[in-house]
Amino acid sequence: MTATDYFDVVIVGAGPSGLMATTWMARTGIKTLLIEKKSGRTLAGHADGLESRTFEILNSFGFGESIWMESNKTIDVCLWSSSGGYLRRDSVSPNHEPGLSRFQEATLGQGRIEEHLLNFVKQHSSVKIKWETVPISLKISDGKCDDPGSYPIEMRNDCSERTIRARYLVGCDGAHSWVRKRLGLFLEGDQTPNGHWGVLDCIPITDFPDIRKRCIIKSDAGNLMIIPREKKLVRFYIQVSPLVAARFKVDYHSSTLIAVLRDILQPYTFNTLHIEWSTIYTIGQRLCSTFSVMNRIFLAGDAVHTHSPKAGQGMNVSMQDSYNLGWKLSSVLRGVATSEILHTYQTERLPVAERLIAFDRRMCFGICSTEKDPSENANDRFSNLRPTLSEENSCAAGIGVVYGPSILMTSSSDCDSAANVEDTQSPFPQSKHHLATCITVGGRMPSQRVLCQSDSRPWHLQDRLVSTGQWHLIIFGGDITDGIQKTRLNQLTNSLSHPESLINSINLSDGSPVGSLAAYLVHTAPREKVEFMELPAILRPFDKEIGYDYSRVFADNASSGEGCGEAYQGYGVSSRGCMVLVRPDQHVAFIGALEDTNALYAFFTRFAVTK
Amino acid sequence: MTATDYFDVVIVGAGPSGLMATTWMARTGIKTLLIEKKSGRTLAGHADGLESRTFEILNSFGFGESIWMESNKTIDVCLWSSSGGYLRRDSVSPNHEPGLSRFQEATLGQGRIEEHLLNFVKQHSSVKIKWETVPISLKISDGKCDDPGSYPIEMRNDCSERTIRARYLVGCDGAHSWVRKRLGLFLEGDQTPNGHWGVLDCIPITDFPDIRKRCIIKSDAGNLMIIPREKKLVRFYIQVSPLVAARFKVDYHSSTLIAVLRDILQPYTFNTLHIEWSTIYTIGQRLCSTFSVMNRIFLAGDAVHTHSPKAGQGMNVSMQDSYNLGWKLSSVLRGVATSEILHTYQTERLPVAERLIAFDRRMCFGICSTEKDPSENANDRFSNLRPTLSEENSCAAGIGVVYGPSILMTSSSDCDSAANVEDTQSPFPQSKHHLATCITVGGRMPSQRVLCQSDSRPWHLQDRLVSTGQWHLIIFGGDITDGIQKTRLNQLTNSLSHPESLINSINLSDGSPVGSLAAYLVHTAPREKVEFMELPAILRPFDKEIGYDYSRVFADNASSGEGCGEAYQGYGVSSRGCMVLVRPDQHVAFIGALEDTNALYAFFTRFAVTK
Ligand SMILES: Cc1cc2nc3c(=O)[nH]c(=O)nc-3n(C[C@H](O)[C@H](O)[C@H](O)COP(=O)(O)OP(=O)(O)OC[C@H]3O[C@@H](n4cnc5c(N)ncnc54)[C@H](O)[C@@H]3O)c2cc1C
Ligand SMILES: Cc1cc2nc3c(=O)[nH]c(=O)nc-3n(C[C@H](O)[C@H](O)[C@H](O)COP(=O)(O)OP(=O)(O)OC[C@H]3O[C@@H](n4cnc5c(N)ncnc54)[C@H](O)[C@@H]3O)c2cc1C
Structure with a gap:
């Protein structure tokens, strides 16, 4: 053995x-x-x-x-086509939809x-x-x-x-x-006939004016995509014939690809003295x-x-x-x-x-495709492509992924009574989507900028939802200097921190964040009216070595000169607030009212191994 | 030997x-x-x-x-004082003035x-x-x-x-x-009597609520400054008596400083298990x-x-x-x-x-000082300090430094004829401040966001003015699709790139940027109407190894979703434009009209060693 x-x-x-x-x-x-x-x-x-x-x-x-x-940020997409041997720019449009993420496509x-x-x-x-x-x-x-x-x-x-x-x-x-x-x-699945593409990474020397933009070119000599990269690199995707593909697979000479590239790019010139990489592939899904x-x-x-x-x-x-x-x-x-x-x-x-x-x-x-959509402008070779490009900017960018209901994801309802289950054993707690109309249950938690209560520093809320294996409960408490909201918040945090409560039964004693739950507060009170030390203890965890955690409480207030103060609006949360449970992978698992602790517990009961 | x-x-x-x-x-x-x-x-x-x-x-x-x-960003300054043994927060105000720089004070x-x-x-x-x-x-x-x-x-x-x-x-x-x-x-100069201060870097465990803000505390027990730092560190400046100072200088026990700190901070508690550094110094200018x-x-x-x-x-x-x-x-x-x-x-x-x-x-x-300004609110112990704090936010931050006229700096005039010297030998070329009302000759070039002509990416213009030893000539060409502006731009660039011109006489043939001059264009034309390859060659330097330089031409246009388009306004430059010469250390040396090449040359003649 x-x-x-x-x-x-x-x-x-x-x-x-x-x-x-x-x-x-x-x-x-x-x-x-x-x-x-x-x-x-x-x-x-x-x-x-x-x-x-x-x-x-x-x-x-x-x-x-x-x-x-x-x-390298690729801001614009340019569509070029040739008609009668003359290459011309058909359109320039943005390569991403603003507001979906603070990041955007880049290479x-x-x-x-x-x-x-x-x-x-x-x-x-x-x-x-x-x-x-x-x-x-x-x-x-x-x-x-x-x-x-x-x-x-x-x-x-x-x-x-x-x-x-x-x-x-x-x-x-x-x-x-x-x-x-x-x-x-x-x-x-299988390969598409004729779908052979060469790939060339190089520093181009060219008078093609859009070389630092993402381009899709449909020329009479073939199709080409240009993707500008970091430093001075540019990637070219060059459609090649089966013959050229076969030749390349024998000698691996980039000159084979460059010859095709030059043809497509005419009348613009192309040369390169720095080739980083080249290959060829066959389309297949x-x-x-x-x-x-x-x-x-x-x-x-x-x-x-x-x-x-x-x-x-x-x-x-x-x-x-x-x-x-x-x-x-x-x-x-x-x-x-x-x-x-x-x-x-x-x-x-x-x-x-x-x-x-x-x-x-x-x-x-x-x-x-070189076929034109007959119903559209007969000269537009891109009528098939344009809707796909805008789809790419929104949903296809990963931001749009929404996971369906499961043991790790509630379903969503627009009815106020939905999650208000009295029965903690209810197998299917539901989310109340209307309490946060711009947050999608199953989607990743969008980011809004908020001010840290303790140091007034603007943060992307998402930056606080770090990947450690921990779950995040974001409490939108509204104006917590108001008596009613304060009471609602206290009831929630009392319930959460009760000795026999959820947090105590799932948070491991070894201090590992995996599987545990961290509570955050985003309030709308003027931050100077909120005293950190008077907040519920669960929102300012204390460590005997390094003191309080100052990074859990945020104000949706305007900053001095750096924006902010629009998080509730951006999330579609009203002044009554709500709570949003975010999984360790930043996907929203549950949305409920501040009172919906039973539904929250019911959700965890389905999978959490408690102490 | x-x-x-x-x-x-x-x-x-x-x-x-x-x-x-x-x-x-x-x-x-x-x-x-x-x-x-x-x-x-x-x-x-x-x-x-x-x-x-x-x-x-x-x-x-x-x-x-x-x-x-x-x-760590220090956003707020809190002033605290004690009256009748009770410590209270007098005010919270911003620690920097927005808009002066895209950076701000940090620790x-x-x-x-x-x-x-x-x-x-x-x-x-x-x-x-x-x-x-x-x-x-x-x-x-x-x-x-x-x-x-x-x-x-x-x-x-x-x-x-x-x-x-x-x-x-x-x-x-x-x-x-x-x-x-x-x-x-x-x-x-000399030391101030009684100006002994202890310094303590540690991770505090405290219920003092503003521990993550910059604080100045005037308590009956002494004066204290709090400066939050990176990670969980905080720096404390603790005013101590000559006696305490003398004791510390013997035993270097931080406990000596901590005892004073605790007194000042009362009724708040202070403790620490992580001391990084401590020292003591005597004030002296x-x-x-x-x-x-x-x-x-x-x-x-x-x-x-x-x-x-x-x-x-x-x-x-x-x-x-x-x-x-x-x-x-x-x-x-x-x-x-x-x-x-x-x-x-x-x-x-x-x-x-x-x-x-x-x-x-x-x-x-x-x-x-613990004295109160009798003319002011008698309870305000900070009346002497407040103006100094606002001064710190604006001019004292280095941003406000303006170098006076010298061999490396023109003087500034508000008269249009000033720099229009016909005599290239004029020893004192002057700048025309009114052509860029928000740029100060002698001050550092402020930053505005502009879009790169070639890839539409938003840039802080300052990010292009990198420290290499090179001078930067920023040409504000206005709407260069307009005939008049186009002609003015071409005349300027023709003059600059003439075989016997300045650029050719100061740019070293060894390719080193030190002492050379780079020209940039910031125009206001819609960027899709400007063709890169039709711009004057000096604005798109060509290198036979790596092709064109795409980073010299910018449009003052709105971006898709990321602001921009306000650079001319921010710089106080009119549609007729101007040129701004920026030294290798980002300080503005000269502002002239697009025609003021003679003044520009006269300026360089004073110190440049030409080929
Ligand atoms: C030319 C080209 C361009 C592309 N462009 C893009 C693009 O722009 N954007 C994009 O998102 N994707 C692009 N892709 C696709 C992307 O490269 C792949 O989708 C991605 O790399 C997949 O990641 P992976 O980790 O699943 O697989 P791979 O990256 O393929 O990694 C698999 C790893 O497993 C190793 N391995 C294989 N077999 C064994 C074994 N038996 N034992 C041990 N190790 C093994 C391999 O060596 C390899 O390191 C491109 C791919 C190509 C070829
Ligand atoms: C407690 C304290 C707090 C401070 N807080 C701040 C602050 O918040 N912000 C701020 O901007 N400034 C602060 N300062 C001031 C700051 O530290 C100094 O202004 C700054 O370090 C000066 O930089 P320097 O390079 O001129 O000198 P130093 O940092 O003093 O560097 C001089 C160097 O020369 C070396 N040296 C000395 N003599 C010789 C020799 N004969 N041969 C070879 N090497 C030699 C030394 O070892 C040292 O490395 C603080 C200083 C102290 C002590």
Whole structure:
């Protein structure tokens, strides 16, 4: 019998999705092994588009701002087409819809993003990374899967004689996923005929005027996409014939792609002395309809969905997959949630993948098709594409993802009595959407700027909802200097902090944030009229080493010269207030009135393992 | 004879001021030796206040944003006083005046700031740092000072037998400056009787409600200042009696300071389990009236001015001193400017130091005095302090510094004919202030947000004026789709780019930015009506390796959802436009009409060494 190493989680593949899963494990201190075939991070090429939701997620771990600063912002989309051999600009329009997020679409090489994630992971000791390693065997002991303490997964890799046993396995090993294949699962769907595209990353020398804007060009000589990148880099997606594709696959000469690019871009000139990367791919949208097996093995990212890079979504959706999975795994492993919550990984993420694939089809069709929509302006080659582009700006950017009702998500009702259940055992607490009309149950909590009560500093509320595995209860208390609102707030906080209450039964005594609940207050009283020390103790947790926590109470007041004071309006919350429960992944799980503690408790009762 | 090492510049002292001088030398590739007594950067304590102008300067080297993100923002100032033994909050007011800078006052330990500067310096090879080293001898050969190529300074240090010869020496060795003493110079002024203050950096455990705000407390038990810092740190300045001061100087027990602090803060409680640093100092404002000797040796920072830390200015002014000096030294050393410009170091910085000292006196008086202004509200112990606090918010923050006319600075006139000199030899070209009513000649160029013509990305114009040693000519061209403005712009750029013009005579062929001139355009035409490739070539410099420079042309247009479009208004520039010459340190040297090329050339003729 060989020696055995035990891990809570084994992750295969250190691409964006595997690194995001690893980031969660590092953050929550879960004993994890990450196995990667390559010898290190991506050095050039691959994905480079970051959507606003991805920035929000990266920022929730503390390194989003640095990536944001490093990235190139793509503000405009220009559509160009040729008619009669003459290339002309048809339109310029914004590349994002203002107000949805404080971030927006931007570009930065996948390798740089991987580096930021790796730097974070390296600061935490619970994760071990094995480079240049592939798994060679995988067994799962069916019988053991129901026992939460068991290690039903048994693996071996090519670098060691030792056996690896794990409680959970996450396959993030890309489109040709070994894990997926071992499970007998397939990607379904197929390649589009003639859908061959070359990719070229370089520093262009050109007189094409829109080279620093995102461009979609439909020329008589073919289709082209231009994506400006960080520093002076630009990515070109060049549609090529099967013949050119075949030639490139033999010699890998970028000159083959450049020749086509030059043709399309005429009369503008193109040259480059710095080529960073080039490749070719075939369009195809494929999906695996099973994201998890026995609630012990999970697949994420390209391992379960592949599509064209046209919409710049792959890296984003892949990271968002494992961002959804990570905290759930940690919660189960730390014994604060039943393993039933893991089923929501597939129910939440499969529909996202399905929509992504459908969206990508429309996008590819819009970009590749040269047919004109007869009902529209006959000269507009983009009539098929325009609606898809605006869809991209709003819902497709990850911001629009809304998870449906489940054990981890209430359903939403517009009726005031909905959540007012007297029966704490009610299996289906409902949210009262009308109490926060601009917050969507199931969607990620939007951000509004508020002032910290203790130092008057403006904060994006979202910046406080950091990813630690903790749940966030945001109490919109209204004007708490008003007697009625003050009483309502006190009743709520008394209930929450009662010795036998929810918070006391779910907050772990080991001080780990995973699965615990933090309460925040956003009030509308003039902040100088509110005394911090007179607020309910639950809103200013005390630590005997470092004193009070000053970061839980916020005022929706105007700042001196920096805006603010519009959060209630932005959230659609009235002066009577409400409470909003936000999951560890920033998705809104429940909205209720300040009195709806029973519904809140009923919600947690469904999955929380209490002391 | 011992062996000799040659350096262009030797800097003594690696505090904030020495590191800023070194940063310039690193940036401009000047062969430099930095000598520091200590074994590394400051680890705890010392200065921690950063003013907005300092952030702008740090950002001009590319690392201001990271320091900004790391720092604590101090938004409010609270004044507390006790009457009849009862401590009460008299007022809360903003700690900065909105609109002056996009940064504002913030706090971060001096050691962290030094670390950022050191990290920058280490990326450049022209600088050598010797830790744990002090100079032991210094000679200057008078006769050689006029010869620009000579190394008139001869030094030895305690770590090597070798002789050091340098062209220039910068003494940044703090209040007890060895360099200053060797030059026979003194700090003049004296200590205030009873002005003893303890300093304590710790994580407080307290029920004092304003602990995360800047507070000035005048209690019957003494005076106290509270400065919240990064993480959970707070700095306390505690006024102590001579007796307590003497006791502390013997045993260095922070408990001595804590006892006084507790007395002052009553009835609030105070405790701490994490003390980072503590010290004691005596108030004193002292100034050296000579900042440079023979135009070869320069003193900067605490070496020439010391004062109380009350206003949090020392580190700022010290860095601003050597920020003023650095590019001038580099310009002379790179042979693009006459050494005469070095005289402006003292003429520009001595008045700043004088004002600082006078300001610090008022501040200390306002904080320490317990006398009430009889003409004012008899209960207001702060009547002496309030005007000083508002002064701090506007002019004292470095933003308000205006350099007077000199070889490097035009004088300003409100008369339209002023700069319109036909005679290019005119020794005193004047600026036309009325063409940009919100830009002050001699002051730093204020920032407004503009959109990059090539990618529509909003930029703070100041972010483009990076510190490289280059001069910036900002052309406000107005609506350049209008025939008249277009002609005016073309005439200006034709003149600038004429083979025998200024730009060609001052821009070095080695490609170094030091002393060269970069032209920028900020226009008001709708940006989609402006074709990049049709703009004058000087506004889109071409590099045969990496193509066009897309970062020189901006539109004062509204963005989609991110403001902008108010730069002309913000600068007080009319639709006829103007040109603004900005020095390498972001101070405005000249404002003229688009036709005033003669005045512009006359200005440069005074100091530029042309090819
Ligand atoms: C040319 C191109 C352009 C793209 N552009 C974009 C874009 O602009 N925006 C965007 O969002 N997406 C884009 N994508 C898609 C994006 O790269 C992928 O969607 C994303 O990388 C998927 O992340 P992942 O972690 O799931 O898989 P991958 O990034 O493929 O990572 C899988 C990892 O697993 C490793 N691995 C594989 N098999 C094994 C094994 N048996 N054992 C151990 N390790 C293994 C691999 O070496 C790899 O590191 C693009 C892709 C390409 C090819
Ligand atoms: C308690 C305290 C609080 C302060 N608070 C603030 C504040 O909030 N904000 C603010 O702006 N300022 C503050 N200051 C002032 C600030 O620290 C100084 O103004 C600033 O550090 C001056 O920078 P400098 O580089 O000129 O001198 P210093 O920081 O003193 O640096 C001088 C350097 O030279 C070295 N040196 C000295 N002699 C020699 C020698 N012979 N050979 C080699 N090296 C030598 C020293 O070791 C030191 O590293 C405070 C100072 C103190 C003491």
